[in-house]
Amino acid sequence: SAVISQKPSRDICQRGTSLTIQCQVDSQVTMMFWYRQQPGQSLTLIATANQGSEATYESGFVIDKFPISRPNLTFSTLTVSNMSPEDSSIYLCSVGTGGNTIYFGEGSWLTVV
């Protein structure tokens, strides 16, 4: 398994601002993903963070709104840009260590006011 640390764990932000969430893994992993879990809903994949290249975004998510970096095999960031109350959600970093098993961080609880 992998130990995943996310920062911040929780934040309250003003609308129109941007916030960057960091994800640190204790070992090198091949796959890193960013999910969103809106209140009362299931997890939705935002994008796959690719090391050394642009992230692969799912339908409904765009790079301008959710820029992602992955400079190495243990670290990634997700930025939520120009936030609105609809962006209030839990943002989860997850990693794949092979064999299709995915592990999750504790999530970053974001509230936009």
Added chain:
Amino acid sequence: AQRVTQPEKLLSVFKGAPVELKCNYSYSGSPELFWYVQYSRQRLQLLLRHISRESIKGFTADLNKGETSFHLKKPFAQEEDSAMYYCALSGTDKLIFGTGTRLQVFP
């Protein structure tokens, strides 16, 4: 299209009763299926995966390709089983989640 369906949003049982959380999937190839659990104020964690054919915390799940189902079962529910349960499908290197079922086990 890849899709995971959990028809029940909430399942309430009494302690000691059998539990079955339903999961149906849609996938054209050979999927890998998982159950994840999220206890109150804790992170999402893997409960079990179909290829392991294991029993975790008394839970089992059998992949039925004919019915495209992967229902989660436990013969005798415990209060500590109360949580959100998510069925997930792994297709092409990413996980697709169902909408989740909240299990409430009453004493």
